[in-house]
Amino acid sequence: MAVTIRDVARASGVHVSTVSRTFSAPHLVNAETRTRVLAVAEGLGYRPNRAARALTTGRTHNLGLIVADIANPFFPPLIKAAQAQARERDYHVFVADTDEDPLLEQELIETLCKQVDGVLLCSPRLSNRVIERLRAQVPFVVVNRRLKGLTTVLMDVGQGAGVAVEHVAGLGHRRMALLTGPAGSWTSGEIRQAATDRTAELGVELTVIGPNEPTEHGGLAAAQAVAASGVTAVLCYNDLVALGLIEGLRERGVDVPGDVSVIGVDDSLPGRLSRPKLTTITMPTAAAGRMAVDLLLATIAGPAAGAPPRTTVRLETGLLIRESTQRVSSS
Amino acid sequence: MAVTIRDVARASGVHVSTVSRTFSAPHLVNAETRTRVLAVAEGLGYRPNRAARALTTGRTHNLGLIVADIANPFFPPLIKAAQAQARERDYHVFVADTDEDPLLEQELIETLCKQVDGVLLCSPRLSNRVIERLRAQVPFVVVNRRLKGLTTVLMDVGQGAGVAVEHVAGLGHRRMALLTGPAGSWTSGEIRQAATDRTAELGVELTVIGPNEPTEHGGLAAAQAVAASGVTAVLCYNDLVALGLIEGLRERGVDVPGDVSVIGVDDSLPGRLSRPKLTTITMPTAAAGRMAVDLLLATIAGPAAGAPPRTTVRLETGLLIRESTQRVSSS
DNA sequence: CTCAGGACTGCAACCAGTTGCATGAAACAC
DNA sequence: GTGTTTCATGCAACTGGTTGCAGTCCTGAG
Numbered sequence: 001m002a003v004t005i006r007d008v009a010r011a012s013g014v015h016v017s018t019v020s021r022t023f024s025a026p027h028l029v030n031a032e033t034r035t036r037v038l039a040v041a042e043g044l045g046y047r048p049n050r051a052a053r054a055l056t057t058g059r060t061h062n063l064g065l066i067v068a069d070i071a072n073p074f075f076p077p078l079i080k081a082a083q084a085q086a087r088e089r090d091y092h093v094f095v096a097d098t099d100e101d102p103l104l105e106q107e108l109i110e111t112l113c114k115q116v117d118g119v120l121l122c123s124p125r126l127s128n129r130v131i132e133r134l135r136a137q138v139p140f141v142v143v144n145r146r147l148k149g150l151t152t153v154l155m156d157v158g159q160g161a162g163v164a165v166e167h168v169a170g171l172g173h174r175r176m177a178l179l180t181g182p183a184g185s186w187t188s189g190e191i192r193q194a195a196t197d198r199t200a201e202l203g204v205e206l207t208v209i210g211p212n213e214p215t216e217h218g219g220l221a222a223a224q225a226v227a228a229s230g231v232t233a234v235l236c237y238n239d240l241v242a243l244g245l246i247e248g249l250r251e252r253g254v255d256v257p258g259d260v261s262v263i264g265v266d267d268s269l270p271g272r273l274s275r276p277k278l279t280t281i282t283m284p285t286a287a288a289g290r291m292a293v294d295l296l297l298a299t300i301a302g303p304a305a306g307a308p309p310r311t312t313v314r315l316e317t318g319l320l321i322r323e324s325t326q327r328v329s330s331s
Numbered sequence: 332m333a334v335t336i337r338d339v340a341r342a343s344g345v346h347v348s349t350v351s352r353t354f355s356a357p358h359l360v361n362a363e364t365r366t367r368v369l370a371v372a373e374g375l376g377y378r379p380n381r382a383a384r385a386l387t388t389g390r391t392h393n394l395g396l397i398v399a400d401i402a403n404p405f406f407p408p409l410i411k412a413a414q415a416q417a418r419e420r421d422y423h424v425f426v427a428d429t430d431e432d433p434l435l436e437q438e439l440i441e442t443l444c445k446q447v448d449g450v451l452l453c454s455p456r457l458s459n460r461v462i463e464r465l466r467a468q469v470p471f472v473v474v475n476r477r478l479k480g481l482t483t484v485l486m487d488v489g490q491g492a493g494v495a496v497e498h499v500a501g502l503g504h505r506r507m508a509l510l511t512g513p514a515g516s517w518t519s520g521e522i523r524q525a526a527t528d529r530t531a532e533l534g535v536e537l538t539v540i541g542p543n544e545p546t547e548h549g550g551l552a553a554a555q556a557v558a559a560s561g562v563t564a565v566l567c568y569n570d571l572v573a574l575g576l577i578e579g580l581r582e583r584g585v586d587v588p589g590d591v592s593v594i595g596v597d598d599s600l601p602g603r604l605s606r607p608k609l610t611t612i613t614m615p616t617a618a619a620g621r622m623a624v625d626l627l628l629a630t631i632a633g634p635a636a637g638a639p640p641r642t643t644v645r646l647e648t649g650l651l652i653r654e655s656t657q658r659v660s661s662s
Numbered sequence: 663c664t665c666a667g668g669a670c671t672g673c674a675a676c677c678a679g680t681t682g683c684a685t686g687a688a689a690c691a692c
Numbered sequence: 693g694t695g696t697t698t699c700a701t702g703c704a705a706c707t708g709g710t711t712g713c714a715g716t717c718c719t720g721a722g
Contacts (some may be wrong), residue, residue: 112423349700
């Protein structure tokens with residue numbers, strides 16, 4: 001039913017291989033023949049079948065993009081950028097959501113890998129050991145997870161967290177809390193490390209509360225502990241947790257930023273539109289998405305193409321000061 | 332390099348066709364042989380190649396999901412649900428973002444259609460004529476667009492909009508504005524129709540402002556016009572527009588809900604986390620995603636499978652009253 | 663005039679599966 | 693004991709492209 005290369009061949013009076021070459025190796029066919037074949041193909045509405053092509057070439061021109069939770073506002077900008085960049089390079093992308101479940105993540109990778117040339121793992125919850133085993137099956141690029149021997153794109157959230165601590169200390173706060181994220185999260189570990197180091201240097205007392213669910217519910221649930229801890233500033237795993245926390249504090253009569261300053265991470269849409277506008281650590285999600293796709297394609301092309309086989313790209317983060325942080329009240 | 336059906340056949344001493352059948356038609360092979368083949372396959376780490384299978388069966392077991400803008404918080408829950416439902420049915424899904432560009436949308440459908448068994452079009456910006464032409468190439472299910480002869484899933488936003496108008500009227504408002512969305516949007520048209528009808532019935536004066544960009548910028552940009560119009564209530568195309576509007580009004584010293592009541596559409600994350608919490612029309616996005624996938628699969632299976640060839644499913648919406656609407660001030 | 667080389671194009675095998683048909687053996691009925 | 697099913701499996705063609713090899717024709721050098 002669909003028009004194939006053979007239909008085009010018949011209609012233009014050449015062999016199928018010539019038609020094939022007009023599309024995949026145009027320089028090998030006579031200019032005149034080429035234009036004729038192209039005209040016929042156009043007329044018939046021929047579109048090459050990528051699956052069939054993949055069978056011989058071993059290149060599907062598809063990528064897999066695996067994220068923990070599509071609904072988490074951190075991911076959509078990354079997905080959008082990755083997908084746009086891929087299309088630019090003539091690749092399509094499968095998007096899969098693991099629901100924060102490592103087993104599902106693994107299963108997904110295994111079923112997907114036959115259909116894709118490479119997989120982008122964003123903030124994986126999988127253990128390093130499993131990733132190590134899976135990388136034999138398909139090229140990987142990992143976002144926000146450190147893995148030696150693998151190409152990774154990291155958002156240097158530790159740097160931003162350090163700046164955030166400085167900001168808070170500069171406002172006179174002496175006791176702060178950190179709401180951590182899920183146990184397997186590299187980002188959470190980085191934030192924690194940086195916060196621990198920087199608070200120690202600056203003589204700020206740090207209370208670590210967590211792990212917390214990476215959503216507004218996590219923040220809401222932690223409000224009690226935060227209120228009880230007596231801190232005047234809180235750094236949260238992400239914007240959602242921060243917004244949930246602010247909500248929870250408000251319910252307890254604690255004002256943000258009047259009584260407690262709150263900082264999020266991601267610079268996501270809800271934080272931009274909330275009230276008070278959230279002071280947050282900006283994450284270069286779109287850049288990371290684009291970069292990850294390009295690195296993945298380079299990895300696929302192979303070391304022959306001059307691509308360094310393994311790279312670690314660190315992208316800068318920053319602190320965006322808005323309304324949820326304030327000089328400590330002199331009470 | 333990858334282990335194929337022939338490797339399994341060789342290792343288990345049967346013909347490739349027997350191996351093929353153990354996977355795609357197990358009842359045709361002897362139980363004993365089957366278990367042996369399965370054991371060998373497991374041992375070798377064999378995974379069927381879906382692309383190769385697709386070549387003969389014509390079924391790729393892939394779906395395409397096309398949305399206008401992944402970063403718009405309306406879509407992620409829908410994508411998440413659709414993708415989860417598809418996986419449940421052993422389908423993978425390509426997600427593509429059209430950047431609200433009809434041409435890109437068309438191009439995307441055309442390149443994707445050879446690789447998928449069906450396409451889910453969410454809030455398409457494409458003209459009906461083009462969709463009509465493309466449907467010959469690949470089965471469609473359309474979300475939030477009315478198209479005769481095509482299976483569609485509609486969120487009955489008109490109903491919700493009617494209830495919203497009643498709510499506002501019940502609070503004593505006599506002059507309200509409607510901020511419409513993009514020109515091609517079916518949803519926007521539905522809201523407008525319902526708002527026009529219901530305000531007329533209830534003796535409320537309606538000012539229509541638009542089209543507006545479907546983001547917070549659209550709302551921000553419309554704030555001037557709203558402030559100048561003298562209305563005391565505004566129904567917005569979506570939550571983002573509503574939040575942008577609230578922000579813009581605040582900049583002009585207009586309080587929400589004190590001076591003006593604002594209602595959004597979508598019940599998206601930012602609206603839940605904003606301040607005041609947004610009164611909004613709830614959209615059954617997750618249900619729509621799941622339903623659309625099931626209808627698409629039914630369409631693919633063909634009328635032979637007992638599926639009605641064309642269906643229109645209308646899902647109910649509702650009004651979620653939170654903090655951004657208030658009884659009109661008696662000034 | 664001959665021969666080498668290059669530019670095009672056709673031929674046919676191949677990719678990893680699926681499937682209609684044929685074959686063979688066992689089970690069953692008569 | 694023969695004929696008929698039934699079950700399990702093998703054979704080979706087929707899906708839609710790609711690609712190494714070979715053949716043809718043409719051009720230019722010697």
